[in-house]
Amino acid sequence: MSIDLPAGDRPAKVAFYNDPKVRSVAYQVALCIVIGVLVYGAASNAIDNLEKAHIASGFGFWHNTAGFDISQTLISYSNLSTYGRAFWVGLLNTLLVAGLGIVFATILGFVVGIARLSTNFLVSKAATGYVETIRNIPLLLQLLFWYNAVLKALPSLRESIVIPGGIFLNNRGLFLPAPIFKNGFLFVLIAFVIGVVVSVGFSVWARKRQERTGQQAPVFLTTLALVVGLPAIVLVAAGVPLEFAYPEAGRFNITGGLEVVPEFAALLFGLSIYTAAFIAEVVRAGITSVSRGQTEAAYSLGLLPGPTLRLVVVPQAMRVIIPPLTSQYLNLLKNSSLAVAIGYPDLVQVFTGTVLNQTGQALEVVAITMAVYLSISLFTSLAMNIYNSRFALVER
Amino acid sequence: MKRIAILLALAGIFVSQGASAQTLKTVKDRGILNCGSNGTLAGFGLPDAQGKWTGLDVDVCRAVAAAIFNDATKVKFVALTAKDRFTALQSGEVDLLVRNTTWTSSRDTSLGLNFTGVDYYDGQGFLVRKSLKVNSALELGEASVCVQQGTTTELNLADYFRAHNMKLKTVTFATANEAVKAYDAGRCDSYTSDASALYGERLRLANSNDHIVLPEIISKEPLGPAVRHGDDQWFDIVKWVLFAMINAEEAGVTSKNVDEMLKSTNPDVKRLLGTEGSYGEQLGLTKDWAVRIVKLVGNYGEVFDRNVGMGSPLKIERGLNKLWNKGGLQYAPPVR
Numbered sequence: 001m002s003i004d005l006p007a008g009d010r011p012a013k014v015a016f017y018n019d020p021k022v023r024s025v026a027y028q029v030a031l032c033i034v035i036g037v038l039v040y041g042a043a044s045n046a047i048d049n050l051e052k053a054h055i056a057s058g059f060g061f062w063h064n065t066a067g068f069d070i071s072q073t074l075i076s077y078s079n080l081s082t083y084g085r086a087f088w089v090g091l092l093n094t095l096l097v098a099g100l101g102i103v104f105a106t107i108l109g110f111v112v113g114i115a116r117l118s119t120n121f122l123v124s125k126a127a128t129g130y131v132e133t134i135r136n137i138p139l140l141l142q143l144l145f146w147y148n149a150v151l152k153a154l155p156s157l158r159e160s161i162v163i164p165g166g167i168f169l170n171n172r173g174l175f176l177p178a179p180i181f182k183n184g185f186l187f188v189l190i191a192f193v194i195g196v197v198v199s200v201g202f203s204v205w206a207r208k209r210q211e212r213t214g215q216q217a218p219v220f221l222t223t224l225a226l227v228v229g230l231p232a233i234v235l236v237a238a239g240v241p242l243e244f245a246y247p248e249a250g251r252f253n254i255t256g257g258l259e260v261v262p263e264f265a266a267l268l269f270g271l272s273i274y275t276a277a278f279i280a281e282v283v284r285a286g287i288t289s290v291s292r293g294q295t296e297a298a299y300s301l302g303l304l305p306g307p308t309l310r311l312v313v314v315p316q317a318m319r320v321i322i323p324p325l326t327s328q329y330l331n332l333l334k335n336s337s338l339a340v341a342i343g344y345p346d347l348v349q350v351f352t353g354t355v356l357n358q359t360g361q362a363l364e365v366v367a368i369t370m371a372v373y374l375s376i377s378l379f380t381s382l383a384m385n386i387y388n389s390r391f392a393l394v395e396r
Numbered sequence: 397m398k399r400i401a402i403l404l405a406l407a408g409i410f411v412s413q414g415a416s417a418q419t420l421k422t423v424k425d426r427g428i429l430n431c432g433s434n435g436t437l438a439g440f441g442l443p444d445a446q447g448k449w450t451g452l453d454v455d456v457c458r459a460v461a462a463a464i465f466n467d468a469t470k471v472k473f474v475a476l477t478a479k480d481r482f483t484a485l486q487s488g489e490v491d492l493l494v495r496n497t498t499w500t501s502s503r504d505t506s507l508g509l510n511f512t513g514v515d516y517y518d519g520q521g522f523l524v525r526k527s528l529k530v531n532s533a534l535e536l537g538e539a540s541v542c543v544q545q546g547t548t549t550e551l552n553l554a555d556y557f558r559a560h561n562m563k564l565k566t567v568t569f570a571t572a573n574e575a576v577k578a579y580d581a582g583r584c585d586s587y588t589s590d591a592s593a594l595y596g597e598r599l600r601l602a603n604s605n606d607h608i609v610l611p612e613i614i615s616k617e618p619l620g621p622a623v624r625h626g627d628d629q630w631f632d633i634v635k636w637v638l639f640a641m642i643n644a645e646e647a648g649v650t651s652k653n654v655d656e657m658l659k660s661t662n663p664d665v666k667r668l669l670g671t672e673g674s675y676g677e678q679l680g681l682t683k684d685w686a687v688r689i690v691k692l693v694g695n696y697g698e699v700f701d702r703n704v705g706m707g708s709p710l711k712i713e714r715g716l717n718k719l720w721n722k723g724g725l726q727y728a729p730p731v732r
Binding site: 050052053054055056067068069070071079080148151152156157171172250251252253255261262263340341342343345349353354356357358359360362 | 479482483486502503506507508536537538540545546547551553555558563564566567568569570574575577578581582624625626
């Protein structure tokens with residue numbers, strides 16, 4: 001690139017501080033130093049002030065005895081467990097309600113979104129009414145409404161609704177028989193796994209064959225037989241290695257069996273209904289973004305409305321749907337912290353609630369909680385981005 | 397909402413120094429006292445329909461304001477939930493916390509607080525429906541109990557059931573309001589809290605006569621005002637305001653007779669009311685600090701009676717809160 005210029009005409013040597021490259025690097029470094037100093041200053045100041053005020057700091061509390069009870073625990077927990085254990089209980093409760101919420105909200109959202117585009121007047125207006133009502137009422141209000149509606153509507157313990165098969169429903173929750181797995185049950189699980197693997201293989205083979213020859217195979221029936229039928233046969237063959245612990249009515253409460261507390265039911269219901277309204281709009285936007293010509297082309301090829309939607313419209317709509325769907329999932333996850341209002345022991349309620357108050361270590365507890373929400377959210381986005389890359393338009 | 401509140405409070409910790417050493421000066425410059433209070437508990441801290449706060453704890457805040465400003469209305473009450481209260485005090489959002497808070501060793505040492513005294517000796521009890529036909533807390537095995545989060549109550553409850561080998565189902569709520577509402581809706585067999593609070597909450601239930609407070613008191617709950625660590629002058633002021641109220645009751649000084657009492661020849665009364673010595677100035681206040689408190693707010697007995705005692709809807713007996721010379725525990729060191 002060097003151009004030979006006659007001596008004397010060469011541009012004066014530029015001072016290093018006028019070199020744009022050096023300058024930009026210098027600015028970046030300076031900014032980093034300023035931010036670093038600010039962070040260091042804030043942190044050391046906080047530590048100083050905590051020490052001056054004699055407020056305990058550090059993470060030593062993690063192994064101390066918690067001393068309080070939690071109403072719903074997925075792992076064993078008692079008031080003799082540690083704060084660390086209480087953290088895991090809270091986290092798992094959050095993941096449970098968020099995970100189930102995402103599943104229900106997605107199913108309901110897709111149904112309502114498609115229903116809103118239906119040509120049936122009643123169906124589309126009902127879907128519109130649902131979306132517009134639910135979207136425009138604050139979630140906290142809805143949760144309080146569902147919680148109180150659930151509690152007030154259900155009968156007291158003594159007047160429990162008894163459903164044959166050992167199921168009780170009252171204002172303390174829903175009580176189901178709990179399965180107890182005995183030795184031979186492992187074979188049933190193995191049979192189930194084999195069934196799933198074989199049916200996935202079969203559907204791949206069937207699709208390839210259909211692409212090649214046009215012949216269709218009974219994928220649904222085969223899958224049903226493999227996933228449900230095979231384990232059922234093994235279950236009977238192994239002599240039904242399964243028992244149920246039935247709930248029993250005690251003096252105050254129903255004990256034994258599986259218990260679904262009303263706080264959980266109200267939170268799951270509220271979150272699913274609320275997020276589904278937003279997902280419905282995302283789905284509707286996605287479907288309307290697919291040009292009408294695609295549907296007409298499918299019809300003229302003789303496809304029925306069902307397969308047209310499933311095979312032509314939805315796969316193209318997914319490209320538009322997935323990115324906003326991800327943010328709805330993240331919203332649902334974060335909204336689950338509203339559990340605190342209705343007494344469901346999620347991470348925020350247990351950890352930044354009781355644990356923060358008992359230990360007084362606000363900085364540590366809030367920092368941990370924020371880090372956890374951040375990690376879960378980033379992980380969810382990552383999963384959705386991978387899924388999205390499979391659907392994204394492949395430019396040719 | 398709650399998370400935002402906590403974050404804001406945390407931001408306070410980062411701000412250098414804050415209000416650590418100069419609380420009295422800060423309060424005087426501001427012209428108003430910020431007091432952390434309950435906001436939902438009848439008898440201790442509750443605003444009425446006109447926004448006027450009443451309660452035993454509220455009157456302790458008013459007494460501090462009266463001593464400083466000679467005006468018991470110069471208080472801004474900040475309603476705090478049990479779980480947010482310590483963060484609010486630590487971060488300087490409030491100057492003192494008088495929110496039926498139990499004095500315990502860990503709160504006194506590791507939270508950066510100092511408790512200044514005891515304005516109510518309480519203990520934890522259980523509220524149940526009469527229809528359950530339970531006569532003792534020992535019959536509550538396997539019961540569901542609604543409880544408020546972030547309280548000593550939550551821990552005592554777990555301890556009590558463990559000590560008596562009883563199973564327990566707790567349902568924990570962020571505020572007392574929600575816990576009581578859930579109890580009222582039948583979610584729990586019992587609601588547990590400090591006994592004084594149970595009387596107050598019972599009044600708010602749909603049919604208060606269908607509920608009883610069980611006789612067992614399962615814990616010691618000395619409730620008192622708390623201030624931040626590291627400001628001894630402010631600690632002394634809040635401590636002695638309460639002592640002045642108790643001493644005034646003991647000496648027979650009331651809001652009605654305080655002006656006549658200024659002429660008293662009794663040396664105890666003279667020292668308390670500042671007609672002899674300069675005990676108020678030693679605190680950083682004025683000579684007539686105790687006169688202001690008694691005149692504008694009342695002595696301990698008056699305050700107790702009007703908020704939780706026989707002059708109130710709660711009608712709680714003085715019990716442990718009688719003066720020491722009447723068979724109770726309320727005892728204040730002498731002013732001299």
